[in-house]
Amino acid sequence: MELTSSRTHLVAALLAALAFVVVLALVGDLVGTSVERTIIVFLVSLTAISAMGLYSGNSGILSFGHLSFMGVGAYVSALLTLPTHIKEATLPALPGWLASTGLGLWPATLVAVLVTMAVAVVVGLAIWRLEGSAATIATLALLIITHGILIGWRDVTRGAQTFFGVPRDTTIWVAAIGCFVALIISRLYRDSAWGLRLRAGRENATAAASVGISVPRERFIALVLSAGLMALSGALIAHFLGAFSPKKFYFTDTFFLLAMLIVGGMTTVSGPVLGAAVVTLITEILRRLEGGLDLGFMEVPQVFGTTQIGIGVLILLALMHRKDGLAGMKEWEEWLIPTRRAAVNPKPLSPAESAPVIAENVTRRFGGLLATNKVSLTVRPGEILGLIGPNGSGKTTLLNQISGVLPPSSGKISRGEQDLLKLPSHKFADAGIARTFQNIRLFPTLTVYQNIQVAALSSKGGRDAAARVAGALQWLGLEAVAETDAGTLSYGDQRRVEIARALVCQPSLIFLDEPAAGMNREETDALMDILRRINTDLGIGILLVDHDLALINALCHRIAVLNEGRMIAEGTPEEVRSDPAVIEAYLGTFTKQSTVPT
Amino acid sequence: MGANDIDLILQQTVNAVALGGTYALLALGLAVVFSIMGLINFAHGELMTIAGYVLMYCGIAGVPFVLGVPLAVASAMLAAMAMERVAFRPVRNASGATLLVTSFAVAMILQVLFQNLISPRSQPVIVPDLLGHSITIGGLVIGVNKLFAIAATLVMLVALETFMTRQKHGIAMRAAAEDFAIARLMGIRANTVIAAAFALSGLLAGVAAVLWVSQRASVDPLMGFTPVLKAFIAAILGGLGSLRGAVAGGFVLGFIEVLLAAFLPSDWQEFREPIGLSLVVLMLVLRPNGLIPAATLQAQKA
Structure with a gap:
């Protein structure tokens, strides 16, 4: 997969991640005891939230369901490493091949990751078409479904009871390796072509489709990858704790991990690191307060759940004051190291197709409103076609239909042999049609x-x-x-x-929806010059929608006029300017004036 | 099919309508707020829990149930408005994800508060004996609490429909749901309409709480959390932000749950919840915008 950012940035990020986990692991190894345990939990949490960030941060879809993948990873890996004599005692109904398996931590983790990714493939296909909040709630359903299955499938999971006897193989160095892998994969994904496409889809799904991105496909890839990393964190936590139950992978932990992710900021990989650090520190402090405290002059009573309230308040404050999280929208190295890209010889952008796009009797209804009514239009590569009409005459609706953004209610749109109506919107770019938006x-x-x-x-x-x-x-x-x-x-x-x-x-055709809107005269003139050269030098056809009739008249070879959803005139600028129907549409009634004001 | 089978089916239908009605009220409360400010309110369940605790305290203080009910509902309304003022107003124009997480945090904080200030354990609530009785119609034995739930749901739905189509504030609310910016230009005050939406969602949560408690006669810190999770799913199933969709989604979910409980083989009963939710997700795959999509989705232009 191609990487999209400069090598300097990625190398800096990689070295920093390596230094970070090594220093933490060394500290934990040397100090030992409770500090070591805290650092292991920190590393495993960071593994999990960088995986959650990989999906949620790049796609913009918050997921409540990722702990399902962690749970699946934990149970699968633990079932594979659990010593056979413990299996006989605690899981007598286990199928024979599983009962006799005894793998080491790494092979078991690898199997768990693969199994979880397979589960994620099914989940990803199921939520393929869901957007925004609907997708989020679907992930919530996933969490509840997985929890239900873990509890119900007693023969394999011991149900709601504790699953115990798992070898405690997650040392601090094992956790450090897992965390490093997760940080590097999420960082590389973010700046891979996949990650960049998904981030573009997060920023604007319609525009992303118009340049050839299938946002659902990119989301699917991110989901499967992040599920794999979640499984890794699940295997690590299972082999750290040695005993756990389905409750470990439900709402409370979802809440703590999401808190880390949101406080830190989920659009970067620096964000999870910061968030995990801040939340871990605050949790450690609050946990000491939780047992009650003697301040000398007063006794603070023991309050159960202080940590939860503290973290809740932290989330609220973070969202109110830094809604992109502590790390913001950019990685630390993107702030510090200026981007330098190797100079490349520009490529001439000449078009590949020569067939015109032909729209026939295109009709679009919005409820009772006929936005376009049996409009037929041919757009040819090589020419500049102007599309004008009063406000609400259906110009943008027509443009949306022939660029694949909006399906017509009836009619035909084709290019050569190709029926464009059968094409999903993200395939229009490769059919040689590109556009801008009003x-x-x-x-x-x-x-x-x-x-x-x-x-x-x-x-x-x-x-x-x-x-x-x-x-x-x-x-x-x-x-x-x-x-x-x-x-x-x-x-x-x-x-x-x-x-x-x-x-x-x-493209061979570019559709421009009011490209000069908001530009001053000089900028408009410069733009006209660019458009004319794109047309003459490259041979790209342009469909231009604008209210600036001076621009249209000066630039277009041909003009089509829409009024109230119907095509009322089509021809050279001179023909259109003297067309009585056009004059009536623009001026209300017929007057002696023979030209449309320019 | 014998008379017994028909009885069984009728019996389960009554159960499904009673349960589905409660989900519908909850989903409706979520949809009212979502349609106006794009917030999926996780803390909706905590409104329900608050109403439940008020009912409990009324019982302890010897306030008759008939007076306790309006008090409980009013407390849920007030709590909803307070929640909006304190937690949601500062992040009002933020993204859907931000709002969602804010409400998640509010829910968690309230749950811990209930556990500390009241009790982590389930507490009994005194409900009138009458609700525990059942009456026989034909061969059918129906609990009074079920009838009460069905009647209350119907009254609420009719009242809400009237409010939304006839009343000035209801119409303003629908206008705001369609296009908040335009509604404001037309002179509808943002703060008023949002506060009203929260009050309405609190009212619906309060009524749902009364119905929930009158079937179980107990309340615990997580009382509202689980049914509201279901209500989310019902709201999505119906079409997020669509009021009619929320009602439809609530009833569909109620039917799925009751029918699975009644007819799933006993070996499979443990997987009732995952199976039911998987069915819902399957329906969503077929209709990603829900059973009755919100109008704003259809009119969305590119």
């Missing part, structure tokens, strides 16, 4: 470079991605702001990033 849809917390890079990696099989990104940056003159977060740019610059992001998909 209300800018960037990936605001990603840099300009990443915004364009993720599109390049997701279209045309990701081939020559770096060279295409360089080309798109150059075309729109964005080199100077490449490493700036897209969301912090001015309106005009954001529009240009969006066009660059569409251009990098190497």
